Amino acid sequence: CGAGAAGHLYGPSRSISATPARLLPAAAEPVAAEYSDTEDPAEAMAALPDLGPTGLKNKPRVVVLGSGRAACRFLKDVDTSVYDVVCVSPRNHMVFTPLLASTYVGTLEFRSVVEPVSRIQPALATRLGSYFFLANCTGIDTRKHEVYCTVAAGDEQLPTNPYRFRVAYDKLVIASGAEPLTFNIKGVQENAIFLREVNEAQQIRRKLLTNLMLLAPHHCL
CATH class of the missing domain: 3.50.50.100 (FAD/NAD(P)-binding domain)
Structure with a gap:
């Protein structure tokens, strides 16, 4: 109408x-x-x-x-x-x-x-x-x-x-x-995880576990 x-x-x-x-x-x-x-x-x-x-x-x-x-x-x-x-x-x-x-x-x-x-x-x-x-x-x-x-x-x-x-x-x-602030810092938008949603927390957890797994063989040596 x-x-x-x-x-x-x-x-x-x-x-x-x-x-x-x-x-x-x-x-x-x-x-x-x-x-x-x-x-x-x-x-x-x-x-x-x-x-x-x-x-x-x-x-x-x-x-x-x-x-x-x-x-x-x-x-x-x-x-x-x-x-x-x-x-x-x-x-x-x-x-x-x-x-x-x-x-x-x-x-x-x-x-x-x-x-x-x-x-x-x-x-x-x-x-x-x-x-x-x-x-x-x-x-x-x-x-x-x-x-x-x-x-x-x-x-x-x-x-x-x-x-x-x-x-x-x-x-x-x-x-x-609102969108998270990046303060015009170069690379933040492309590389940072802003931790505002559950899927972002899951991304951080996966990265932490992956890094620990990659570190383990070197640590054993």
């Missing part, structure tokens, strides 16, 4: 305050450009499977982008009797990052430092109208109150082409975190 139709559907009862256009002057352009290489953007957007706008008889929908500590703190406290909750994140768990350093040395098991999002907020797995999407947010249209998501290709169980969809929201929480 267009901006006018979206405004009519949501109405003043939803207490929506639109983000000023100057904060996101071209919110829709990157999304449209994503589909312009092979097909007409309007046709591509119309063909997307969506989670459409909520009706006046439905609970307002809160969309949360991310599954880090900030996002999960919000998900834990949100009143699901008042709101439907949708979480969009490329991982389905929260990581206790301060404990990651203990996992690659064997003090803690990797499963001990993660918590599934559906356990933090059970409504995501048990209530109709609340959903978790394992996907990346690739665009936001604040005028239409929509977020655009993509399931990345590469997994053997996923189709070759990226799977795209959109989710309408009444309230939007952006808690996607």
